[in-house]
């Protein structure tokens with residue numbers, strides 16, 4: 001894939017970039033290793049000062065950065081602005097909390113026969129981050145802010161369609177004052193990842209993206225015995241039970257499915273509704289989906305911009321065509337508009353059967369599948385009938401049902417009566433094919449740490 005900015009709202013190529021040469025990559029790897037040798041010795045206070053400055057730059061340049069993201073991958077300008085603000089908040093969160101999250105933890109010295117015993121959290125070194133285009137600033141930042149605060153250095157291989165955002169991130173950390181080599185962007189294709197990951201100076205990797213990309217990077221990391229965190233796809237269930245506030249559930253369902261033009265790993269994708277309220281929910285949900293304004297992502301009135309690339313739209317069209325050919329009913333949307341750009345309308349499909357690809361695969365566009373179930377047990381069973389296990393939404397005011405859903409949904413995040421969202425304060429990650437490891441919160445910052453046990457005995461007598 002060429003490294004280029006192609007505006008998905010028009011289909012026009014805005015700018016293309018040359019890939020870095022092997023010599024360029026070698027210079028970056030050498031710079032990362034030498035930066036880490038010094039950076040690991042910096043204090044939390046110094047790192048926090050730089051991280052707060054990065055947050056300030058994001059605040060000051062919010063509108064330009066947002067417009068850049070919208071031009072590169074089509075998210076609405078208002079969503080892009082929120083993403084920039086969220087990144088600034090994450091920088092400040094880790095600037096404030098990293099020292100406490102990584103403070104030495106006393107252990108029971110007596111139980112291990114020591115004078116003193118404790119756990120120390122120490123940085124690992126240069127970490128390679130392979131990132132996707134859908135939240136081009138946020139995905140990279142939720143790796144970078146904790147990793148840098150922990151004393152690691154970052155090497156970013158961003159998705160090939162967001163090179164401007166990738167270069168902005170390197171520039172951001174440099175302008176914030178982080179020492180040279182602390183955070184570098186590698187403009188390389190995915191075919192170059194293997195060689196970089198096998199380099200002995202790279203000590204660990206994180207990948208956010210599709211399951212096949214995760215499998216490939218995890219296999220390489222495994223063969224090198226290097227730590228890897230994987231944040232992969234999702235096909236989140238959105239379960240609606242009879243006691244739910246149906247209008248609220250339908251409103252949030254449409255927001256969830258259309259968030260980021262339908263291209264979010266934690267978007268609700270499969271809507272599983274109790275038979276007692278199915279008809280009413282279907283009507284409300286289709287109304288909400290049909291009311292979404294599709295159009296130019298730069299306009300404030302737009303709810304749903306284009307998909308990020310022509311390929312994304314082709315993939316979505318094929319999934320819908322397969323479902324329709326196998327008997328799915330299209331309740332709204334279902335066909336791309338005849339206009340320039342990679343637009344696809346909010347779409348609701350009903351009468352889903354297990355032989356349809358939309359039943360098994362992640363749909364990365366604003367297409368919802370609707371299911372009718374007889375009760376809680378069937379809802380949980382269908383909710384878990386996917387290879388993924390990232391997020392899960394459930395709507396019920398019955399506490400017994402809530403307890404069952406929280407216990408039995410196989411997902412890394414369960415949100416009751418609300419939309420699954422990432423927060424710096426809560427760990428984020430999945431089970432099954434959605435990956436392993438966690439980002440954000442105290443758990444995220446410890447992923448790329450050497451959790452070192454320290455045991456100190458009594459001084460030797462005389």
Ligand code: NAP
Nearest residue numbers: 131132158159160190193209210213216231232233234265
């Ligand atoms: P993708 O094709 O897997 O690309 C993601 C990144 O991996 C890009 O930088 C890509 O580089 C690189 N890549 C692709 N194949 C690779 C390989 N074999 N070896 C090494 N690197 C490789 O995913 P996408 O289509 O851009 O993003 C959508 C997917 O990401 C969806 O499945 C979505 O659910 C998932 N996602 C998950 C999370 C989460 O937190 N769990 C968050 C956001 C998105 P190129 O661009 O150069 O190909």
